[in-house]
Amino acid sequence: MPILQHHDIEFKRYAVKLIVHEGKKRADVAREHGISASTLENWVRNYREDKGDSLFGSGYLTPAEEQHQRDVKRIEELEEEVAILKKAAAFFAKNQE
Structure with a gap:
């Protein structure tokens, strides 16, 4: 059974910033930071849908x-x-x- 990881909001923003603002590839960021590609994709999607106001997950509002x-x-x-x-x-x- 995989261990669930919880990342704080600052880490999520940092990872999303690498993709959205610095143009890095999702797969590279996921691999470099030990994040599943699907989790990273969710963060990016939530960021874009909410215009950067939030990143959902792990109880963040x-x-x-x-x-x-x-x-x-x-x-x-x-x-x-x-x-x-x-x-x-x-x-x-x-x-x-």
């Missing part, structure tokens, strides 16, 4: 996806705060009667 996750979390926090404030307002209104 695009900046837009990261922002979306932060926004969703913040919305959930604010909704919880609103619910607490509504309960507090109802409690104090009930006690003033």
Whole structure:
């Protein structure tokens, strides 16, 4: 069974840069850096599809996806705060009667 390797985003960008910006052949970069050709092809395709914003795989998200996750979390926090404030307002209104 092959061992799965996880490469950090900087390594992926470096490998893609060699192909996209420096014109090196995919097969050469794959061989020189011990990357499977199909994995490298996926990185290049993802880079081109996303215009360089991200390289998918190993849990990496695009900046837009990261922002979306932060926004969703913040919305959930604010909704919880609103619910607490509504309960507090109802409690104090009930006690003033």
